[in-house]
Amino acid sequence: MDRTSDARALAADVKTCVRRLGGTFMKSAQARRDADRLGLPGFTYYFYGRGGVLGDIEPDIAATAFMFFPPAFVRDHWLAGRGRLRPHQSALCYAETCRTWGRAHLAHIPGADRLAELLRRVAESAPATGLPLFAGWRALPLPDDAPARVAQLAHVLREHRGGLHAIAVLATGLTPLEATVARTDGERRAKFLRWPEPYPTVTDEIHRRRQVAEELTDDLAASAYAVLSAAERTELRTLLDRAYCRAIRLRG
Numbered sequence: 001m002d003r004t005s006d007a008r009a010l011a012a013d014v015k016t017c018v019r020r021l022g023g024t025f026m027k028s029a030q031a032r033r034d035a036d037r038l039g040l041p042g043f044t045y046y047f048y049g050r051g052g053v054l055g056d057i058e059p060d061i062a063a064t065a066f067m068f069f070p071p072a073f074v075r076d077h078w079l080a081g082r083g084r085l086r087p088h089q090s091a092l093c094y095a096e097t098c099r100t101w102g103r104a105h106l107a108h109i110p111g112a113d114r115l116a117e118l119l120r121r122v123a124e125s126a127p128a129t130g131l132p133l134f135a136g137w138r139a140l141p142l143p144d145d146a147p148a149r150v151a152q153l154a155h156v157l158r159e160h161r162g163g164l165h166a167i168a169v170l171a172t173g174l175t176p177l178e179a180t181v182a183r184t185d186g187e188r189r190a191k192f193l194r195w196p197e198p199y200p201t202v203t204d205e206i207h208r209r210r211q212v213a214e215e216l217t218d219d220l221a222a223s224a225y226a227v228l229s230a231a232e233r234t235e236l237r238t239l240l241d242r243a244y245c246r247a248i249r250l251r252g
Contacts, residue, residue, distance in 0.1 A: 006233060007224075007225040007233070008218055008219060008222035010228075010233045010237065011161075011218050011222045011224070012218040014236065014240050015161060015218075015221075017241060017243070018154055018157045018158055018161065019158055020244060020248050021150070021151065021154035021158075021243060021244055021248070022151070022154035022155035022156070022158030024101070024105075024247075025098045025102070025155070026046055026050070030097055030101050030104070031045065031097050031101075034093060034094075034096075034097045034100075038084065040081060041080065044077040044081045045094070046077075047062070047078055047081065048077065048078060048080075048082070048084075049081075049091060049094025049097070050094055050133070051087070051091075051133065052081075052086075052090035052091030052092075053087075053088075053091045053133065053139070053140065054087065054132055054133070054136055055087055055088065056086065056087050059075035059079055060075060062074060062075070062078045063078070065132055067166050068176045068180060068193060069195075070194055070195055070196070073194045091140070095152060098151050098152050098155050099151060099152055102147045102148040102151025102152065103147045103148050103151075105151075105246075105247040106146075106150050107147045108246070109147070109242060109243045109247070111239045112146035112149075112150055113146045114235070114239060115146075115150050115240065116146050116153060118239065119150065119153035119156075120142070121227055121228065122157060122227060122228065123156045123157055124138075125223075125224055126157075126160050126223070127223065130167060131163035133159045133162070133163060134162075137155060138156050140152070157224075160221065164217050164220040165213065165214075165217040167220065168212075168213040168214075168216035168217045168220060169213045171213070172210075172212050172213045172216070173209060174209050174210065177190065177195050177200065178200055178209075179210055179213065180193060180195065181199045181200060181202055182207055182209075182210040183210075186202065
């Protein structure tokens with residue numbers, strides 16, 4: 001297998017670990033506690049904390065960064081957050097929520113320092129064109145301790161893949177709602193994301209396009225992982241799976 005195809009295979013292999021390690025903190029008890037402390041409802045903290053790296057932008061602009069949610073829903077929560085604190089402050093608070101979750105769940109994984117180093121190299125090598133959330137999160141300072149660094153860098157790479165997936169979905173001609181309802185848990189997910197009913201009928205063509213979008217996302221993500229040698233890619237697979245098992249899978 002050549003370097004390019006191996007990098008693509010790695011991007012596809014680790015996407016679940018990256019998604020879960022980089023995203024579980026957002027729905028954790030720690031996030032709820034921090035949201036309560038800041039006086040922000042859960043979804044407000046999610047949008048305004050995660051999107052705070054974009055700066056003091058207008059709600060309609062913020063909504064474009066969260067395309068899998070209804071724009072009006074994002075706008076309302078962005079306005080609610082802006083009434084409480086500045087976007088950069090919210091982003092720093094959200095980053096600290098991520099770090100605190102990492103310290104609680106990744107403190108005892110072997111090889112945390114090495115995993116953080118490999119994730120950092122992948123994140124730094126990734127092109128950020130068209131990926132504002134990824135670029136914003138990558139620009140935040142990293143904490144000194146390895147468990148918190150792993151959590152934050154996993155979230156950075158989650159933003160990387162998430163942004164690429166949004167591009168891939170649009171490239172296939174799907175709407176965000178069509179891509180959502182085409183998931184296995186599509187209708188439940190659409191309701192959770194607050195899309196109003198009725199939902200579009202999921203045809204074979206919509207399913208086909210969603211699969212194409214997933215494969216295109218793997219294609220686009222591959223270049224970030226090409227920075228690693230073959231041995232380092234194997235190492236990253238092993239360390240990510242170990243962290244995922246310890247932090248999430250084995251905890252249920």
